[in-house]
Amino acid sequence: MRRARTLMVLAILLVVGCAPQIETVLPTLMPSPLPTPTTVLTVSTAPVAVTTETSTPLSTATPQPTSTEEVKSVTFTIVYDNNDYDERLRTAWxxxxxxxxxxxxxxxDTGGDGPTLLGNMDTLGLDPxxxxxxxxxxxxxxxxxxxxGLLDTGARPTVYVPAAFPASFKNEVRSHTELVEVSGPMEILPRMLFIRSVHTTGEMGAxxxxxxxxxxxxxxxxxxxxxxxxxxxKLARRAKESVGGEIYLVxxxxxxxxxxxxxxxxxIADFRELGVQRVAPCHCTGDQARQMFSDAFGKDYIPAGVGRVITIGAGEVE
Ligand SMILES: [Zn+2]
Ligand SMILES: [Zn+2]
Known part of the structure; x- marks a missing residue:
């Protein structure tokens, strides 16, 4: 019953947004956290040109951290996206x-539904x-x-949300685990405790x-x-101004x-001015924009979709 209540509350509070045809929050309430067939968009991207750089998922065989050298690297794995990449995984909006x-x-972020998120993580050997x-x-x-669905596994991570989130959503999360309301830029992992600090831009937008x-x-x-x-x-500019340093990848x-x-x-011009070196756009970017970023950034455009792994550090990039 606990689980059912949680699912209902979290689902009712937040409706599907972001879809190209759904630009803002819809007044319609979802009956369950699982996306309905009409809101699931599975986009099959055209196969990328076969090159050694773009046809193989990056660093999929990254070993578990066992040395100080490994601690220095950071790995980004897209575990939920509507663009395909690793054919073993499910795409969903x-x-x-x-x-x-x-x-x-x-x-x-957690994607649109628990089963797809957890299924993809399981396939990739990632433990919630x-x-x-x-x-x-x-x-x-x-x-x-x-x-x-993720909280239902027993995971109890600290959850960081914009302070503007609905109070009922925040209270529901608080009944399971620690919640932090974010307003301005802040560190998620404090620099004094971790080698690699992780930040949020803080709330932006109206x-x-x-x-x-x-x-x-x-x-x-x-x-x-x-x-x-x-x-x-604007998010990239805030990131650069609030954290400092150069932007390697958006x-x-x-x-x-x-x-x-x-x-x-x-x-693209703003990114040039900001000194953004590489881009990996996915989700709601759109095919035309992805193509234009690809044309503009050339080898510094990273095709991204579900299952893409990008490892940075320990002397190597990707
Ligand atoms: Zn959105
Ligand atoms: Zn979205």
Whole structure:
């Protein structure tokens, strides 16, 4: 009964958003956390050109951290996305990315449903009980829908949400585990305790409040965005200004499915000005924007989808 109640509360509070045809929070309430057939978008991307760089998932055989060298690397694994990449995994509309610093494990967003999230993690050999913290980008169901299922495994990570989240959602999470309300930029993993500090941009945006994750790596900052409703260039700028240092990679949903070419070109120009070195757009970025980023960044465009693993550090990138 406990589980059923949790599922209902978390599902009712947050409806599916972010889909190209659903730009804002819909008044319709979902009956369950599982996305309905009409809201699940499984997008099959065209096969990428066969090259050694893009046809093989990166560092899938990364060993468990056993040395100080391993502790220095940071691994980003997209465990939930509507773009395919690793054919063993399920695609569904939403986004989730697991960040392993060697010292701590953080899940950024939880996708749209628990079974897909947990199934993909199981296939990849990732244990939900090892997650220390969950950071939710914004209150749309395709980013929060997997939380109830994840808590149902017995995992008790600290959950970081924008303070603007509905009070009932925050209270429900508090009944299971520690919850931290985020307003301004802050550290998720304090620098004084960890080699690699992890930050949030803090709340941004007006109508849809959102935070992005910022991870310090050997190569520079990695900014992970959920849906980037406030503007991916604004999130990246806040990340650079609040944390300091250069941006190595921006990855995640860029929310440009319905954006004009002019708007996308403007963001690419902003990224150039910010010194963004590489990009890995997925989720709600849209095919046209992904192609334009690919054309603009060349080898520094990382094709991203569910199962993509990006490892940075320990003397190597990827
Ligand atoms: Zn959204
Ligand atoms: Zn989304």
């Amino acid at each position: 939403g986004f989730a990315c697991l960040v392993e610093t060697g010292e701590a494990t953080i899940l950024f 009980l090892e997650i220390d913290a969950i950071v939710l980008s914004h209150a749309h169901g395709d980013h929060t829908g997997g939380l109830a 109508s849809i409040v959102e935070q992005a994750l910022v991870v310090e790596t050997e190569a520079g900052l990695v900014v992970v965005t959920g849906c980037a409703h406030p503007g991916v260039e 990855m995640g949903g860029f929310h440009l499915s319905s954006a004009s070419r002019q708007r996308i070109e403007s963001i």
